[in-house]
Amino acid sequence: EVQLVESGGGLVQPGRSLRLSCAASGFTFDDYAMHWVRQAPGKGLEWVSGISWNSGSIGYADSVKGRFTISRDNAKNSLYLQMNSLRAEDTALYYCAKDRVGATTGWFDPWGQGTLVTVSS
Amino acid sequence: SYVLTQPPSVSVAPGQTARITCGGNNIGSKSVHWYQQKPGQAPVLVVYDDSDRPSGIPERFSGSNSGNTATLTISRVEAGDEADYYCQVWDSSSDHQVFGGGTKLTVL
Numbered sequence: 059e060v061q062l063v064e065s066g067g068g069l070v071q072p073g074r075s076l077r078l079s080c081a082a083s084g085f086t087f088d089d090y091a092m093h094w095v096r097q098a099p100g101k102g103l104e105w106v107s108g109i110s111w112n113s114g115s116i117g118y119a120d121s122v123k124g125r126f127t128i129s130r131d132n133a134k135n136s137l138y139l140q141m142n143s144l145r146a147e148d149t150a151l152y153y154c155a156k157d158r159v160g161a162t163t164g165w166f167d168p169w170g171q172g173t174l175v176t177v178s179s
Numbered sequence: 180s181y182v183l184t185q186p187p188s189v190s191v192a193p194g195q196t197a198r199i200t201c202g203g204n205n206i207g208s209k210s211v212h213w214y215q216q217k218p219g220q221a222p223v224l225v226v227y228d229d230s231d232r233p234s235g236i237p238e239r240f241s242g243s244n245s246g247n248t249a250t251l252t253i254s255r256v257e258a259g260d261e262a263d264y265y266c267q268v269w270d271s272s273s274d275h276q277v278f279g280g281g282t283k284l285t286v287l
Contacts, residue, residue, distance in 0.1 A: 105277065163271075169221040
């Protein structure tokens with residue numbers, strides 16, 4: 059069974075940093091691109107970032123470019139999101155999701171259960 | 180950047196057909212994917228590549244895509260279909276993934 063488990067969320071002050079992790083199991087991790095998608099409380103889905111199977115192709119939403127960094131460790135079957143200079147508007151449930159292929163151009167299936175990030179003083 | 184437009188809400192009686200639209204400039208030239216999200220749960224893929232269904236998704240869920248509008252159709256709607264539905268495409272121009280704003284389906 060494919061499983062994605064996010065961790066690392068929590069309460070953080072504006073301007074500080076946080077690193078999210080996503081542990082993957084049940085599939086050959088280094089065959090697939092991976093993504094982070096977030097959902098602010100009561101709002102819709104927002105794609106945050108995606109990374110190809112070999113980290114050769116990486117993309118970011120304009121809202122986080124220059125502040126967030128996505129990475130992966132294929133040896134550890136893990137995906138990461140380093141979030142710097144956090145703002146109140148970054149408060150959201152952050153989901154990890156598997157792409158259908160090695161490139162970051164497909165659909166997302168499955169999704170993890172998410173980890174909550176709250177940015178507040 | 181590419182924009183996907185969905186109606187905020189759609190209501191339908193049990194047993195009837197629900198149609199949820201997703202509008203975008205020449206969206207017919209893109210592959211559209213649809214997700215169902217129930218309260219407190221992660222999104223679940225229900226249609227991919229405009230009209231294909233993942234295993235385990237009922238045949239009642241179908242999709243189409245042409246021109247400037249993609250449509251998710253749910254036939255013989257059940258109470259358990261009540262959820263938020265999101266469309267998604269990959270925009271090759273920006274190399275970004277894009278979601279629609281979501282549609283809340285209410286079963287009357």
